[in-house]
Amino acid sequence: MxxxxxxxxxxxxxxxxxxxxxxxxxxxxxxxxxxxxxxxxxxxxxxxxxxxxxxxxPYRAASGPLHLLLDSSGPKPAGKGEWQVRKQGASRRRQWRKIHIGIDAETLEGRAVAISRR
Missing domain, CATH: 1.10.10 (Arc Repressor Mutant, subunit A)
Structure with missing residues (x-):
């Protein structure tokens, strides 16, 4: 492993x-x-x-200006199912985790990751 x-x-x-x-x-x-x-x-x-x-x-310093490609996605790991919310209404706030990823435009390496709630 x-x-x-x-x-x-x-x-x-x-x-x-x-x-x-x-x-x-x-x-x-x-x-x-x-x-x-x-x-x-x-x-x-x-x-x-x-x-x-x-x-x-690992950390590698940039040799010059860094051009980042940013992506943000929000998977829903917890909360009531969509069907239950449509049928019964949301009884509490559902949980989300927002993932922000920064990728170097030249080398396509991941350079930054941030995770926020909401």
Whole structure:
């Protein structure tokens, strides 16, 4: 099991505030949709490896002006289903997580990520 897969699984857990079992299932569907042929860790492996994982975030300074391509998307990880809201009305505010991604226009590398609530 690669450290990158474990790190992605734990990031999903923290980002969406889900238990390890749900994070592992989400990671499995995410990897199958993206076409990556990585083996998916189960929740027990995620639990054991999270204590020993050393996260290193590489940093590379820009040599000149940086042109960023920005994308913002808002997945809905929690809240009532659309059908229930249409039929019964929204009884409470639904939760969203807004993900902002900045990509270098020249090299297409991810340069910035911000996650906000709402």
């Amino acid at each position: 690669s450290a990158a897969t474990i790190q992605v699984g734990l990031s999903v857990k923290v980002l969406f505030g889900r238990p390890l079992r749900q994070a592992a299932a989400f990671l499995e569907s995410l990897l199958s949709l993206s076409g990556l042929n990585w083996s998916v860790p189960d929740c027990t492996t995620l639990c054991r490896r999270q204590t020993h994982l050393k996260v290193q975030i």
